[in-house]
Amino acid sequence: MSSIFLLSFILFFQVQVESIRQSGFYRLVEKKYPTLAADLNQFETEDEEMVRFQKLTGIKAEDIVAFELNAEAFEGIEEKENPKLGSDFDFFLTAKLKGKINSKALISYILEKLEKEEGLEAREKVEKSRVVRGNVSTILLPVDILNPKNEVDTDLLFGFVEGKKNSRVMFGPPKQVEEALSGTEKKVFMKILDSMAPNRQLTFAIKIDPNFWNRPEFSANQQNPLLAGFSNSMKGIREIGLSLSFLDESLGVEVCVHCQDTQSALGLWTVAQGGLGMAQISMNQESGPQLPEILTRIKTEAIEKNVFVRVEVLPSDLDELVPSFYVPPSNQRNIKEESLRSSQ
Secondary structure, eight states, rough: OOOTOOOOOOEEEEHHHHHHHSSSHHHHHHHHHHHHHHHHHHHHHHOHHHHHHHHHOOOOOHHHHHEEEEEOOTTTGGSSSSSOOOTEEEEEEEEEEESOOOOOHHHHHHHHHHHHHHHHHHHHHHTTTEEEEEEEEEEEEOOOHHHSSSSSSSSSEEEEEOSEEEEEEEEHHHHHHHHHHHHHOOOOGGGGGGOOOOOOOEEEEEEEEEEGGSSGGSSOOOOOOHHHHHHHHHHHHEEEEEEEEESSOOOEEEEEEEEHHHHHHHHHHHHHHHHHHHHHHHSSSSSSOOOOOOGGEEEEETTTEEEEEEEEEOOHHOOOOOOHHHOOHHHHHHHHHHHHHHHH
């Protein structure tokens, strides 16, 4: 793993899966595009490893209530030729599931996979680390088993909490898992998380090292005033977030950018508003490119150190947007066959 483009960062990703499934907009998409929904269900039910996992553990994709990933690359990682998990970067993954999980079956599945990949001796060593405390179970993957290429500098711990209504599965460095099991885990510190839409069900946010913007690829292009202004404004960016809010009849999309000060935020908003205005003017010209109608509804706003870009995706937008990014498997095969014929 090369760190030539890697600087310190903090990343947060969370999806409220059950809340999304229960939303009116998600159900509308399922009804309007049954082929897309069928393809997703087909992956869940026909993937060989997924089917095997479901049989052994009883856990299905629809049992996932929510999941969250936190990751952090520490300062100085750019100086390491081969950054290591534990000493140079970290992560913590947790999932919330419906009902009471079978932690014994989950651990058996992990041990079986481990034996297949690393051998019986590795399995027996990990199996001895299993600890059961009431409704909480843990099992440790030691660094010597995880580290065949010297890329890992920490043990990793699985944690399982069996509840009656909901259960939790955790995975990461032992300290983080133990803190989560005891309810003392540290919350991700990003100012942007308190500013984004409170009713969001999908959240992605990243805190960026200011040195990231000093890279040559972000240098100002003086021949293009708009790009030059945007490049200068980017240097004040400290956090970037994306959120999706699945509502009854629409999808709220929001991009939030947190800057080092209000002046940077205002400059970034000015450039964003100018670029959006140019696109909308071009759209209104008969000779201009035919851009999606949704562009006319994009709104930008600067509030203190934050810049917001928001748009509401309506059901009518799906007919215009979905074909541009989704190709049914049958069409994918036709495209591939046509490409092969053309190359012969």
